[in-house]
Amino acid sequence: MIAGDSPAAARTDVARRDVLNGPFTTRQLLRLDEALRGADESTGLMFSVYVGGLDDPVRGHAEKLHSQLSDPDHSILVAVAPNRRVLEIVTGHEARRRVPDRQAKLAALSMAAAFSGGDLAGGLVSGLAQLSAQAGKH
Amino acid sequence: MPCIAGEAGHRRRTRTLRRHGGVELTIPETLLVFVGIPAAVVAIIYLLVYAGSAAHNKRYRPGRPYNQTPVWYVANKSADATVSGSSAQEIGAGSGAHALAAGTAADDSSGEAGTGSDDGAGLTTVGYGETGGASDSW
Numbered sequence: 513m514i515a516g517d518s519p520a521a522a523r524t525d526v527a528r529r530d531v532l533n534g535p536f537t538t539r540q541l542l543r544l545d546e547a548l549r550g551a552d553e554s555t556g557l558m559f560s561v562y563v564g565g566l567d568d569p570v571r572g573h574a575e576k577l578h579s580q581l582s583d584p585d586h587s588i589l590v591a592v593a594p595n596r597r598v599l600e601i602v603t604g605h606e607a608r609r610r611v612p613d614r615q616a617k618l619a620a621l622s623m624a625a626a627f628s629g630g631d632l633a634g635g636l637v638s639g640l641a642q643l644s645a646q647a648g649k650h
Numbered sequence: 651m652p653c654i655a656g657e658a659g660h661r662r663r664t665r666t667l668r669r670h671g672g673v674e675l676t677i678p679e680t681l682l683v684f685v686g687i688p689a690a691v692v693a694i695i696y697l698l699v700y701a702g703s704a705a706h707n708k709r710y711r712p713g714r715p716y717n718q719t720p721v722w723y724v725a726n727k728s729a730d731a732t733v734s735g736s737s738a739q740e741i742g743a744g745s746g747a748h749a750l751a752a753g754t755a756a757d758d759s760s761g762e763a764g765t766g767s768d769d770g771a772g773l774t775t776v777g778y779g780e781t782g783g784a785s786d787s788w
Binding site: 534535536544545548549551552558559560561562563564565570571575577578581584588594595596597598599600601602603604605607608611612613616617619620621623624625627628629630632 | 709
């Protein structure tokens with residue numbers, strides 16, 4: 513068990529550093545964390561945010577990331593590729609019933625509007641709020 | 651002769667200057683005061699301005715290249731993005747989410763606890779039509 517623990521700890525250290533090297537300031541990370549937890553708690557779905565590169569085909573890559581989550585059926589992934597200026601919202605089988613594609617598109621539009629102004633964190637937070645509000649209606 | 655007269659005139663001028671509180675500067679001193687000090691002031695202001703903006707260059711600006719570490723956030727500990735796969739390693743994902751969850755939600759029991767349980771599971775790519783969502787670009 514101890515042998516198994518130490519690589520995990522090392523990985524967490526690396527991850528901590530990576531998170532701080534990421535695109536967000538500490539304050540933005542806190543807001544994002546709050547938004548994610550609020551969305552999860554209020555809907556029972558699992559929300560996830562990816563910000564980084566997406567390979568071609570973008571949709572396929574986003575779906576692959578989505579399938580790596582622990583419970584893809586009940587998960588919603590928001591994948592953002594700032595370099596390519598695209599974003600993908602992937603909803604799992606069950607999550608799709610709660611958040612229809614049309615509503616997801618609405619959230620995507622508002623996120624894209626924020627991103628085009630250079631506000632990654634704000635766009636993500638408002639997009640998550642929109643998605644979770646929609647999912648919470650059912 | 652003219653040389654002596656010049657010498658005398660110079661001495662007289664110096665005396666007059668001193669009487670009025672003036673100082674005589676050599677050429678290096680003049681350069682130091684009238685070039686060196688302004689240059690130092692300009693350099694200090696330049697440093698202050700650009701050191702300030704360098705701290706904020708994490709900000710994403712549309713159209714500018716984006717070179718931040720990819721990040722992937724999930725909210726709760728059960729939401730394990732599997733980090734065993736090579737693709738998960740290369741995007742530095744999953745574990746980043748743990749760092750966020752563990753760092754900000756101290757009441758959660760350790761975020762790494764469930765990692766071992768589903769190693770290698772759920773890496774199947776979903777078929778077309780099983781997921782919904784939306785895309786957008788900006």
